[in-house]
Amino acid sequence: MLPNQCQVALKEWAVTVRALAQGQQTLLLRKGGIHEGSKDFRVVHPEFLLYPTFEHQREDLLQPDYQPGLRYLLDEPRNSDQIVFSHWAKVEELIEISEQDKVDGLSPHFIWTKEYAQSRLHWKPMLSLSVLLLRVYEIGQPVSVPYLKEYGGCTSWVDILDRVNLDGLQPVLSDAEFGRRVEEIKGSLGMALAAS
Numbered sequence: 001m002l003p004n005q006c007q008v009a010l011k012e013w014a015v016t017v018r019a020l021a022q023g024q025q026t027l028l029l030r031k032g033g034i035h036e037g038s039k040d041f042r043v044v045h046p047e048f049l050l051y052p053t054f055e056h057q058r059e060d061l062l063q064p065d066y067q068p069g070l071r072y073l074l075d076e077p078r079n080s081d082q083i084v085f086s087h088w089a090k091v092e093e094l095i096e097i098s099e100q101d102k103v104d105g106l107s108p109h110f111i112w113t114k115e116y117a118q119s120r121l122h123w124k125p126m127l128s129l130s131v132l133l134l135r136v137y138e139i140g141q142p143v144s145v146p147y148l149k150e151y152g153g154c155t156s157w158v159d160i161l162d163r164v165n166l167d168g169l170q171p172v173l174s175d176a177e178f179g180r181r182v183e184e185i186k187g188s189l190g191m192a193l194a195a196s
Contacts, residue, residue, distance in 0.1 A: 005163045008045040014052035015070045019086045019111045020136045023172045026181045028132040029120050046091040065110040085164050086142040088133040096128035105188040140168020
């Protein structure tokens, strides 16, 4: 059963949130924000709002096919006093990887360049890279909440002061398509696939 409210958000580049929202991507690669409370990224909340951020996004960190999407987002008018939540996600599976060839193998499944994904792997090299397989849902009506300065900074998780209503959640991908994507991702990682 899906929840009807949420107060926890995960920050991610707006262009990546757009790719998740459009079903172009079903995973995230994380090691945590620069100012993370703990030494590494932890999925302390397996269900969360997707918080689109505009810091640190760069065209050269995206594969060429996805660069126009960033230009489109940056050209759109936006109110910096408001955060608009349009999608909610649930971590269906968490996979830890530490080999560069596995990160490279995932490149058909994300919008970033291989080099950028590798940089995430090599940052804090003693820690594994978390691959979050996400089931993403569109909220029936996007919800705006006031931006507060405590939401700022390079952290992954944000506790939103207002409860965000999740009325009318609809999955971005069908069950069958999501299952197919998960199998492809696991295949790219050399993991055993489920029996048909």
